[in-house]
Amino acid sequence: MNRITSKQTVWQLALRVFSVGLLPVLITYPAFGAERIKFNYGVLERSISISSLETYAKTGRMDDELAAYSQYIDKKQLTQLRQTLLTPIKLNEVAVSQFLYTPTGERLLKTLGKIIQTESRLSGFYAIRAALILAAADSNNFTLLNILNKFPASEISINLRQSLEIVNAIQNLANQTQDAVALINQQSQKETRTVAIVNPAPLIDLAKSGNFRFSKETIVLNDLSRNRSFPADIYLPIAQKPRSIIIISHGLGSDRTSFAYLAEHLASYGFVVAVPEHPGSNSKQIEALLAGTADRVTNPREFIDRPLDIKYLLDELTRLSKSNSTFRGRLNLEEVGVVGQSFGGYTALALAGAKINFQQLQANCPTFENTLNVSLLLQCLAINLPSSSYNSLSDPRIKAVIAINPVDSSIFGQASLSQIKIPVMIVSGSADTVTPALREQIQPFIWLTTQNKYLALINGGTHFSTIAESPNAVVPIPTQVIGSSPALARRYVKALSIPFFESYIARQPSYLSYLSSDYVNKISQQPLPLSLINSLTDEQLKQAF
Numbered sequence: 001m002n003r004i005t006s007k008q009t010v011w012q013l014a015l016r017v018f019s020v021g022l023l024p025v026l027i028t029y030p031a032f033g034a035e036r037i038k039f040n041y042g043v044l045e046r047s048i049s050i051s052s053l054e055t056y057a058k059t060g061r062m063d064d065e066l067a068a069y070s071q072y073i074d075k076k077q078l079t080q081l082r083q084t085l086l087t088p089i090k091l092n093e094v095a096v097s098q099f100l101y102t103p104t105g106e107r108l109l110k111t112l113g114k115i116i117q118t119e120s121r122l123s124g125f126y127a128i129r130a131a132l133i134l135a136a137a138d139s140n141n142f143t144l145l146n147i148l149n150k151f152p153a154s155e156i157s158i159n160l161r162q163s164l165e166i167v168n169a170i171q172n173l174a175n176q177t178q179d180a181v182a183l184i185n186q187q188s189q190k191e192t193r194t195v196a197i198v199n200p201a202p203l204i205d206l207a208k209s210g211n212f213r214f215s216k217e218t219i220v221l222n223d224l225s226r227n228r229s230f231p232a233d234i235y236l237p238i239a240q241k242p243r244s245i246i247i248i249s250h251g252l253g254s255d256r257t258s259f260a261y262l263a264e265h266l267a268s269y270g271f272v273v274a275v276p277e278h279p280g281s282n283s284k285q286i287e288a289l290l291a292g293t294a295d296r297v298t299n300p301r302e303f304i305d306r307p308l309d310i311k312y313l314l315d316e317l318t319r320l321s322k323s324n325s326t327f328r329g330r331l332n333l334e335e336v337g338v339v340g341q342s343f344g345g346y347t348a349l350a351l352a353g354a355k356i357n358f359q360q361l362q363a364n365c366p367t368f369e370n371t372l373n374v375s376l377l378l379q380c381l382a383i384n385l386p387s388s389s390y391n392s393l394s395d396p397r398i399k400a401v402i403a404i405n406p407v408d409s410s411i412f413g414q415a416s417l418s419q420i421k422i423p424v425m426i427v428s429g430s431a432d433t434v435t436p437a438l439r440e441q442i443q444p445f446i447w448l449t450t451q452n453k454y455l456a457l458i459n460g461g462t463h464f465s466t467i468a469e470s471p472n473a474v475v476p477i478p479t480q481v482i483g484s485s486p487a488l489a490r491r492y493v494k495a496l497s498i499p500f501f502e503s504y505i506a507r508q509p510s511y512l513s514y515l516s517s518d519y520v521n522k523i524s525q526q527p528l529p530l531s532l533i534n535s536l537t538d539e540q541l542k543q544a545f
Contacts, residue, residue: 040121041160050148057085057145085145090476093137100129102296104377115163119155127152176545177438181430183544184442184457188531191517203519207495210269212237217326221276223312228305231256232276232313235267236330244335244505245317246497247310248275251342251405252298252378253286257470259341265494271501272331276313278306281343283472298343300381303356303411306347307393310338314397337505338401339497341466342435343378345406345426352401353394353420358387360413375435379411400452400504402427402497405435405463406444414447423452423504427493429461431483446536452504454515456496457531458489465489465528488528495523496532 038047052066060082062070070078099105106125113123134150136142214237222229233256237243246266248259256277263273279285281298314336320327340348350356365380400423408417426448428441435441437457445455458465462483468490469476499514513519520532 036155037158038119038155039158039160047155053081053085053148054145057082085148086143088140089136089142089144091136091142093133096136096142097133099297100132104297104381107377115159115166117157117159118153119157121157121159124156127156173436173438177430177436179544180438180442180541181457181459183540184455184533184536185459185529185531187533187536188457188517188520191533203514203522205495205523206498206514207265207491207523209265210498212239212268212270214238214264214267219316219320221309221312221316223308226305226308228279228309230277230279230309232274233260233263234317234327235263235273235275236326237267237270237272239270239330242330242332243270243272244332244337244501245272245274245314246337246339246501246505247313248273249306249310249338249340249344249347250275250278250282251340251344251467252281253283254341254344254467255283255470255472257472258467259339261468261490262339262493262497266497266501269498269502271506274313274317276309278302278309278343278347280305283470298378298381300384302343303346303350303382303385304393306343307350307395310347310351311393311395314395333397335399335505335507336395336397337501338398339404340401340406341404342407342463345403345435346408346411348401348403349406349408349412349417349420349424350393351395351398352422352424353392354408354412354416355392355419356382356385356411357413357416358383358385360410360415364410373409373436373439374433375407375440376410379407379409382411398422400424400501402500404466404493405429405432405441407435407440408444409439412444414444417444417447418449420448420450422450423500424448424450425454425456425496425500427456427458427466427496429458429463429465429483429489431460432463434463442536442541446538446541452534454500454532454534455536456492456520457533458492459529459531460484461489461528466493484527488525492523492528492530496520 035051036047036049037053038045048069049065052063056062056066056078073081100109109125109129110123112128113125116124116128118124118127128151131147131151134152135147138146138150214235217234217236218231219234220229220231248256248263250256250258256275259275263275266273280302285298314333317327317331318333321331321333322328338348338351340346361380361383364376365383402425404427406426426441426445428437430437432440442455442457445453460483462481464477464482465486466489467486496515499511499519502508502511503515515532515534517532520530524530
């Protein structure tokens, strides 16, 4: 980095850090506060008063102090700043306190404390936590602006050197992700032109409901060996012969209603669909955390229990198919597929044959505080598991899986993902900031060596695009976090899951033509254009960067 020689340059850097790097952090982890915010780079520094920001946020008027710096920020960034300062955060002091005292919360505070420091340039760890809790306790006024006013110090110092490293890393990751996305889109379009010549046959829209009627049954499973009880919804198509089974695994903090739309769609095409609720990582777990009756986001044991839930569910369905008239003669337990999102994506890949890679975790987790991959907060919990436990969580009954926004880069890594032998489809969103597309889906797709693999990329899709809003949601996800057109993203999931499972679970090869760029191009729409590829190499990716 070039040497900084003027105060003006320091301010330009400060504004660059604030607008490019720290403003997104504020939106996700709001944590500033003091009478003044001071940006420092070595012995050089610039600052602005909180009162100037408050006046602008509440009235839209800039005083002389803020006006002097407005030349360094464009109008869009100023508008975003004002909205960010005043946007209410819908959490109370108990919920905030509970999370910030968990190991996950403390890791986040430790990372932020390196950037956001006290006036003595010491870590802001404790001051940030105090400001958040005090602001949350102020009824109906939990906003970033109030957090600023609650910060227990007269001044806060922003470490520009550390901040710029993060901003540069953000920009590098964003640039690499854009290059990778462009490569995938280009390759998908190239395959479309090739397939269009070879296969001119018309393809129907499989996002539309099928012709099967179905019923829904709810069962409660009790695994005494693990002291674990959990419900599962079973969607049973009305058919004359046993039908293939698809299991849906929800993500962290979600529940079995989040993908009910997909369960109903699959059932309308004649699949039996089983949707269990994982009790240690569902919405009730988050509710317990925020209520103060749980002390962690999830237990590391969930990395073991989630796949075991699916195994136990299949065992129970086997028993019911023999002893219960509702299920007798309706289940084909030799043809089973799994689809999972986020933590559920991990679950699907574990059942497909990927083993927990403790060597990879040992290599990645000690240094993950400096990474931009938020999903490592979850993945690195597994490092606390005994390495001898459950060497393999795979199940031979499972013949194909779909992993949507999965977490897999460190919990599995290349060594484990390359061991999967069954068909896999990975669904990724290019705007996913929770499980970043490049690190968690695109690179892992390359690591897969199974003969039949697919990468579906939703351009502009977020981590939450494919999740339906649950009536049991503890903390509603803001619209801007969900992103645009979630209904379209869910439509893509429906349209891709049918041909994938028909081809590889129900063994209907006529559906293979739908697993093509040609079909994807036909159903793709703005503002979330869809791409599909079935091959990508490290060399191609490196050339794209």
